[in-house]
Every structure is written in C-alpha cells, then in structure tokens.
Amino acid sequence: MLFTKMADALVTVVKLHTFFLSLKVHRSIRSFPEPQSPSTSGHIVSKLQAGVKDAKLLLDFYYSVRGLVLVKEQFSGTDLSLGDAEAIFRSIKALSQSDGRWRYSSNNPESSSFAAGLAFETLGGVISLPPSDIFSTCFSFLWVHTTLFRVLGVVKVSTVLGSKAPALIVKLAAQALSSGSKGSSVINNQEIKFDADSATYFLDSFPKNFDVGKLDLSKDGAVSLSANHLQKLRLSYQLNTPLGHVFKPHQAFLKLKHESQVEHIFLVKTSGKKSELVLDFLGLVEKLYYLSGKYEIQLTIGDASMENSLLSNIGHIELDLPERPEKAAQPPVQPTDPYSRYGPKAEISHIFRVPEKLPAKQLSLVFLGLIVLPFIAFLIGLTRLGVNIKSFPSSVGAGTSARCSEHKGTFFVGSVSVVRGTQYTLSPRISIEQVEICLKNIYSLVWVLTLFDGCYLSRRAMSHSAASSGKRRIRDLLTQSDNRVCADCGAPDPKWASANIGVFICLKCCGVHRSLGTHVSKVLSVTLDEWSDEEVDSMIEIGGNASANSIYEAFIPDGSSKPRTDASHDHRMRFIRSKYEFQEFLKPSLRITSGKTSSSSYRSSSLSSNIIDSFRTTSSSQKPQLEGMVEFIGSLKVTLKKGTNLAIRDMMTSDPYVVLTLGQQTAQSTVMKSNLNPVWNEELMLSVPHDYGSVKLQVFDYDTFSADDIMGEAEIDIQPLITSAMAFGDPEMFGDMQIGKWLKSNDNALIEDSIINIADGKVKQEVQIKLQNVESGELELELEWLPLEQ
Ligand SMILES: [Zn+2]
Numbered sequence: 001m002l003f004t005k006m007a008d009a010l011v012t013v014v015k016l017h018t019f020f021l022s023l024k025v026h027r028s029i030r031s032f033p034e035p036q037s038p039s040t041s042g043h044i045v046s047k048l049q050a051g052v053k054d055a056k057l058l059l060d061f062y063y064s065v066r067g068l069v070l071v072k073e074q075f076s077g078t079d080l081s082l083g084d085a086e087a088i089f090r091s092i093k094a095l096s097q098s099d100g101r102w103r104y105s106s107n108n109p110e111s112s113s114f115a116a117g118l119a120f121e122t123l124g125g126v127i128s129l130p131p132s133d134i135f136s137t138c139f140s141f142l143w144v145h146t147t148l149f150r151v152l153g154v155v156k157v158s159t160v161l162g163s164k165a166p167a168l169i170v171k172l173a174a175q176a177l178s179s180g181s182k183g184s185s186v187i188n189n190q191e192i193k194f195d196a197d198s199a200t201y202f203l204d205s206f207p208k209n210f211d212v213g214k215l216d217l218s219k220d221g222a223v224s225l226s227a228n229h230l231q232k233l234r235l236s237y238q239l240n241t242p243l244g245h246v247f248k249p250h251q252a253f254l255k256l257k258h259e260s261q262v263e264h265i266f267l268v269k270t271s272g273k274k275s276e277l278v279l280d281f282l283g284l285v286e287k288l289y290y291l292s293g294k295y296e297i298q299l300t301i302g303d304a305s306m307e308n309s310l311l312s313n314i315g316h317i318e319l320d321l322p323e324r325p326e327k328a329a330q331p332p333v334q335p336t337d338p339y340s341r342y343g344p345k346a347e348i349s350h351i352f353r354v355p356e357k358l359p360a361k362q363l364s365l366v367f368l369g370l371i372v373l374p375f376i377a378f379l380i381g382l383t384r385l386g387v388n389i390k391s392f393p394s395s396v397g398a399g400t401s402a403r404c405s406e407h408k409g410t411f412f413v414g415s416v417s418v419v420r421g422t423q424y425t426l427s428p429r430i431s432i433e434q435v436e437i438c439l440k441n442i443y444s445l446v447w448v449l450t451l452f453d454g455c456y457l458s459r460r461a462m463s464h465s466a467a468s469s470g471k472r473r474i475r476d477l478l479t480q481s482d483n484r485v486c487a488d489c490g491a492p493d494p495k496w497a498s499a500n501i502g503v504f505i506c507l508k509c510c511g512v513h514r515s516l517g518t519h520v521s522k523v524l525s526v527t528l529d530e531w532s533d534e535e536v537d538s539m540i541e542i543g544g545n546a547s548a549n550s551i552y553e554a555f556i557p558d559g560s561s562k563p564r565t566d567a568s569h570d571h572r573m574r575f576i577r578s579k580y581e582f583q584e585f586l587k588p589s590l591r592i593t594s595g596k597t598s599s600s601s602y603r604s605s606s607l608s609s610n611i612i613d614s615f616r617t618t619s620s621s622q623k624p625q626l627e628g629m630v631e632f633i634g635s636l637k638v639t640l641k642k643g644t645n646l647a648i649r650d651m652m653t654s655d656p657y658v659v660l661t662l663g664q665q666t667a668q669s670t671v672m673k674s675n676l677n678p679v680w681n682e683e684l685m686l687s688v689p690h691d692y693g694s695v696k697l698q699v700f701d702y703d704t705f706s707a708d709d710i711m712g713e714a715e716i717d718i719q720p721l722i723t724s725a726m727a728f729g730d731p732e733m734f735g736d737m738q739i740g741k742w743l744k745s746n747d748n749a750l751i752e753d754s755i756i757n758i759a760d761g762k763v764k765q766e767v768q769i770k771l772q773n774v775e776s777g778e779l780e781l782e783l784e785w786l787p788l789e790q
Contacts, residue, residue, distance in 0.1 A: 016051045020063035023070040045071055045080060052088060058095045061088070062118045065125040082126065089126050092119055226318040229281045233317065235268070236276040246273045249303040256295040256317075262331050264288065281319065289331035290324035470536035474526055477539060478504060482546035488576055491565040499524050499535035501580060502542025503549070507635060511788035512569075512576045514632045514687070520581050528667050528685060552579050554587040569788065631690045632788065636662070636718060638695070639782040640669050640680040646777040648676065649701035649709040656711055658779070661696040662686045671702040694718060697779070699771060712771025714749040717742060718783065724756045725763040725785040732761035739763070751778060
C-alpha cells in the first residue's frame with residue numbers, strides 16, 4: 001500500500017528535490033519490494049537522467065545524480081548510464097569552482113561549506129577512485145631474487161554508473177607515496193594524468209625529490225645468509241622509479257656490523273644500471289679481525305634528491321672465519337659507555353722539544369779545563385812578563401786611547417765568553433749544544449788573547465815592563481852614596497837627572513840645566529818622567545855623579561868655585577854652564593883649546609869618550625821640536641788633598657786616580673782602591689815653562705784589564721798664582737798674608753773663590769773644584785809656587 005502510494009507519488013512528482021527525498025525514504029523503510037513494473041523504474045530513471053541533463057544548479061546535479069545512485073542500489077537490471085560522464089563532471093566542477101569557492105547559493109555565502117559537501121557527494125556518484133593504497137609502493141628493488149619493493153600499480157578508474165570514465169586531471173595533495181606513518185608533501189601538486197584508452201591514471205614522471213627513506217624495507221625483506229671464509233658474497237641491485245626508470249643514487253654503502261659492535265663499511269659502486277659489490281671473505285679476514293658470528297647487513301643510500309638518506313636493515317649473515325693468529329691485530333675495544341665515545345676527550349698536551357741527552361760528567365770537566373786553561377795561562381803569562389797592570393791607564397796616551405778602548409771591548413767579550421763557558425761547565429752535566437758553545441768560546445778567547453797580546457804586551461805592556469824595570473835601575477843607581485847629593489851644588493836628595501851627562505841634580509840646578517837646552521843637558525825627573533832604554537843605559541854606563549864629576553870637574557881652576565846648596569842663581573848658572581856647556585873643567589887633554597866655541601865644533605873635535613858618544617847618540621834621537629831652549633820659570637807643587645762624591649765607574653764604586661797635564665808634562669797620583677771619597681795628600685810636581693797654559697786635571701777610574709774610564713776633568717788657571725807670586729818676589733820677606741785671588745766664574749770649575757796666600761814664606765793657593773763632564777765629584781787641591789830664583 002505504502003509502496004503503491006510511493007510509486008504513484010514518484011511518478012507524479014515533478015520536482016527533483018521531492019523525487020530524491022522519496023527515494024531516500026524508500027531506501028530507509030527497506031520494505032521496498034521489486035518494482036512490479038519496469039516502466040515504473042524506467043520512468044524514475046528517465047526522469048532523473050533528464051534532471052541531470054537539464055541541471056543548471058549544483059543542487060539539480062546533486063538530486064539527480066544521487067537519485068540515480070539510490071535507484072542503482074535498489075533496482076537491479078536497470079540501465080543507469082549517465083551518458084556523457086565527462087561533461088557532467090566538468091559541469092559540477094565548474095559550478096562549484098565558479099568563483100573559487102564551492103557555491104550553493106550566491107545569496108548565502110555561509111552555505112559554501114555545505115555546497116562543497118554536496119559537490120563532493122555528487123562527484124562521488126560520477127566516478128569512484130580506489131582508497132589510499134593507490135600509490136602505496138613506488139619502485140622495485142632487486143636483491144638476491146628477493147623483491148623488497150612492490151611495483152607501483154596502475155590504477156584503473158571506473159565510473160559509478162557504468163559510463164565511460166571522464167579524462168580528468170587530478171592533483172595529488174599529499175602522502176600519496178607514503179605507505180608509512182610519516183606524512184610527506186614531496187609530491188604536492190603533482191598531476192595524475194588519465195589514459196582514456198585503458199581508462200587508467202598515471203604519473204608520467206616520478207617526482208624528483210621523492211623520499212626513499214620513507215619506504216618500509218624491513219617488512220618480509222630480511223634475508224638470512226651464512227658463509228665461511230672461502231665463499232664470496234655477491235650483492236647487486238637496481239633502483240627503479242615506478243615507471244621503470246633507473247634511479248642512480250649519489251652514494252651507497254654497505255655496512256657489516258658484528259655482534260661486538262665492530263663495524264666495517266664498504267662502498268657500493270654503480271656502473272650502468274646495476275650496483276654491485278662482491279665481498280671476498282678470504283681477503284677480508286684480517287680486516288674483520290677474524291671475528292666469526294652474526295653480522296647485520298645495512299644498506300645506506302644517499303642522494304641530493306632524497307630528504308633523508310636511506311638506512312635499511314637488509315638482513316644478517318652468519319660468518320664462519322678461521323681463528324685469529326697471535327700476531328694478528330686485536331679488534332678495537334668498543335666503548336660501552338656512550339659518554340666515553342662521544343663525550344669530551346682529554347686535553348691534548350704538546351711537547352715541543354725532546355730533552356737533550358747529556359754527555360758524561362768527565363767530558364764536562366774536560367771541557368771546563370779546556371776553557372779555563374788558556375785564561376789561566378794568559379794570566380800566568382802576564383805575571384811572567386812583569387806587566388805592571390796598574391800602570392796601564394796612565395801610560396795610555398791620547399793617541400792610543402782609542403785603539404785600546406777598542407780592545408777593551410774585545411777583551412770584555414772574551415771575559416764574558418769565559419764566564420759563560422764556566423757557567424756551562426760548572427753545571428754537573430752539559431749538553432752537546434753547550435759543548436759547541438764552549439768550543440766557540442775557546443776559539444774566541446784565543447782570538448781575544450792574541451789581540452790583547454798584540455795590543456798591550458807588545459806595544460804597551462812590554463815597553464812599560466821595560467820602562468818600569470829601567471826606572472828601577474835608575475832608582476838603584478840613585479841609592480849610591482855619591483848620588484845622594486846634587487852633582488853640582490851638593491844639595492841632598494836630588495830627584496832629577498841629566499840623562500845625557502849622567503848626573504843626578506837638585507831642583508834648582510835642574511832649572512839651570514833646562515835653560516841650557518836639551519842639546520846640552522837633557523833633564524828628566526827620576527820619579528815622574530818616562531825614561532827610554534837608551535837614557536837608562538847612558539846613565540848606568542857613566543856610573544853616577546862621582547864618575548861624571550871625575551871627568552867634568554877634573555880640573556877646577558882657582559877662579560871658579562863649586563856653588564853651595566844655598567848659592568845664588570847667577571853663581572849656579574855660571575858654574576853649570578862652565579862645567580857642561582863649555583866643559584872648562586875637563587882634563588887638559590880633552591879640553592877644547594879655543595874655549596868658548598860653539599858646541600858643535602867641540603863635539604866634532606877630539607872628544608872620543610863614551611860620555612860624548614852617548615851624549616851624541618841621545619842628542620841625535622831627540623825630536624826636532626824639543627831642540628833648542630826650553631825656558632822654565634819655576635815649578636808647581638800640587639798637593640792633591642782629597643776627592644768628594646766621585647762618580648761610580650765599576651759595579652758599586654771606583655778606583656780613582658788623578659792625572660795633571662801641563663804642556664808636554666804629566667803627573668799622576670796613586671790609585672785609591674774602591675773609594676768614592678779618597679784622601680790622597682799626595683804631592684805632584686810640574687815644571688812651569690815660560691809660556692805656560694792652564695793645568696789640565698783629569699780623574700780616571702783604574703781598570704786592570706781595560707782602558708781606564710774618565711771620571712771628570714777640570715782646568716786650573718795657574719796664572720793668578722804665578723803673577724801674584726812674581727809681583728811679591730821673595731815670599732820669605734813677607735808675613736802671612738793674602739796676595740791674590742782666582743775668582744769663581746761660569747767659565748771655570750771653581751766651587752768658591754780661590755785665595756792665594758803667603759804662608760810660612762811660601763806662596764800657596766787653596767783650590768776647590770767641581771769636576772766637569774761627569775755626573776758628580778769634587779776635588780780639593782793646594783798649589784804651591786816654587787820659583788827658580790830662590
Ligand atoms: Zn844642585
């Protein structure tokens with residue numbers, strides 16, 4: 001009854017909407033028997049097909065298409081062909097996407113999501129696609145006849161209602177290739193194409209960046225092999241894209257991993273389409289450390305087109321290898337603690353130099369001896385030669401000072417070398433390198449000694465040793481009783497000598513001798529002057545005052561008398577000229593008859609004695625500028641009192657001494673050892689010529705092995721003293737009084753005005769000077785004027 005009503009209703013219903021709902025109700029009550037009349041179902045179908053054909057709205061398509069699906073479910077044997085399925089599909093698509101949105105009604109935009117549902121449902125009535133397993137596999141993988149990958153199937157698409165499938169382009173959204181759980185967007189927006197002849201869809205090119213790593217290789221793919229060391233394992237495979245294109249990965253490695261975690265990795269080479277690897281276990285036993293047992297096989301494939309490299313467990317192999325010989329390498333210990341394997345490692349310490357080996361101690365001592373011996377020998381040699389080391393500084397004249405300071409430097413270097421060498425060898429052990437240094441030191445020392453020897457021993461020290469020994473001989477001669485008094489006036493304790501005549505004389509007679517000129521008498525100070533060998537020999541040959549006077553005073557006539565100690569200058573002058581210049585008191589046989597002839601005439605005459613010979617020799621050796629008259633007007637006695645706050649030239653102190661220079665003369669004080677405030681109280685004598693200048697004063701630091709260091713200098717103007725003294729004449733005529741003054745000024749070194757006094761019948765001057773060209777130092781002196789005409 002109900003069916004009849006329904007059927008009638010269906011036949012009479014005009015609106016598609018009502019028709020569709022009626023079919024739904026019909027399905028719901030499930031009591032719908034087979035339609036009795038095919039015309040009834042035919043009527044329904046034709047009505048729905050017309051609805052599809054005339055559809056202008058999405059809903060028209062929906063009701064008619066879904067209505068047909070309902071009829072297909074409920075009425076069998078009915079021809080339900082849609083006709084042009086492709087046109088219907090496109091129409092639904094076009095209606096739904098007319099402005100980019102699924103549109104149900106333009107008046108009600110809110111309904112667009114509902115419209116989308118309707119459109120999908122309608123399309124679902126047109127074609128039916130298989131569910132998600134369409135592209136679950138992608139390419140094949142062949143390995144020892146075991147297929148690990150399924151070939152991509154080609155999907156056949158059919159229409160729901162039996163018509164020819166529409167040729168559609170389908171965009172794949174996502175995960176189409178993934179059979180695993182992880183999502184992938186690698187084939188996003190790839191289009192599936194439709195082959196109308198076979199009614200199938202396909203991807204005509206495989207996406208370039210498809211992800212191999214997402215494939216499940218382990219499922220049913222694990223192989224289990226066993227082998228011994230005499231067998232080989234050949235492994236080959238080919239990677240294919242779903243459409244059979246060869247896929248060549250950039251990298252492929254096979255890893256064998258033993259139970260003890262020892263791993264071995266082999267590179268799989270690809271040539272052509274095939275990748276192949278042959279493992280010859282006989283050749284690999286050593287590399288495998290003879291470890292038998294189960295090895296896991298892993299394949300690693302990497303390529304730029306793969307998001308992640310593929311690491312796949314293929315299976316395992318049971319290896320039976322021979323026992324490890326004793327000599328074979330032990331397998332590396334695999335750390336069980338991941339921290340010790342991947343954690344921070346111990347700091348690397350660097351050793352830059354291996355400590356040197358040290359030679360035996362005896363060798364060290366031998367080298368010590370080698371180094372020290374030449375130095376000791378050198379010192380002994382110096383002593384043997386009788387070098388007066390103290391006299392080095394004073395003897396170093398201005399001309400040689402530069403040369404000697406140069407050698408002072410080299411000698412210093414030598415000394416340092418000795419010290420260094422000694423330091424090395426004094427340590428209990430020395431290295432080979434140090435031995436080399438020592439040898440160099442020895443050579444340099446020998447070189448320095450040679451230089452030193454050349455400089456000082458031959459040039460200076462030798463002459464000094466001779467000079468000092470010569471002076472000693474002169475002093476010895478002076479101690480003879482006849483030489484204890486002046487040869488001319490008998491004054492005691494003469495300090496001067498006439499080298500060519502061979503007599504010792506007092507200061508006053510010395511003045512007269514000087515006034516005669518060096519061609520008659522060459523006057524030298526026994527203590528202050530330097531004596532040449534010739535001069536010393538001449539003095540000794542003559543034998544002193546007694547033997548000289550036995551010749552020069554052989555016959556003193558009655559008219560002439562020998563002057564006494566206190567004789568006047570005139571008397572002294574007369575006598576001395578007669579005695580030596582005119583030689584009036586010689587033996588008659590030697591006497592020159594003409595009397596007052598020139599000295600050259602008598603020298604060329606009959607005089608043949610040793611005296612005259614030596615006289616002539618000495619005279620001819622004189623330098624030309626010293627020839628002729630050198631007139632002295634008096635003597636200057638300088639009492640060096642003390643020094644204050646002198647400069648430091650050695651480590652902590654200095655060894656000062658003072659040198660006075662007046663014209664060609666010099667006078668030197670004694671050396672005060674290690675004293676910056678020395679007290680000398682020492683008298684130094686200088687003869688004052690007619691054209692005197694100022695006295696130059698220099699202070700030196702005495703050095704044993706080098707040229708002495710200057711410790712300051714000053715000039716002393718002696719003109720105030722001498723002019724004052726001469727103005728007053730004989731000071732013994734006056735009482736103590738001030739007679740002059742040397743004024744302090746910016747041009748001189750005076751600390752305060754220097755007063756010239758007559759004291760106890762002597763003309764004296766106290767001088768306090770500040771040393772110049774030095775950081776510190778003052779000197780206190782006393783000058784005393786000794787005129788010749790006393
Ligand atoms: Zn005298």
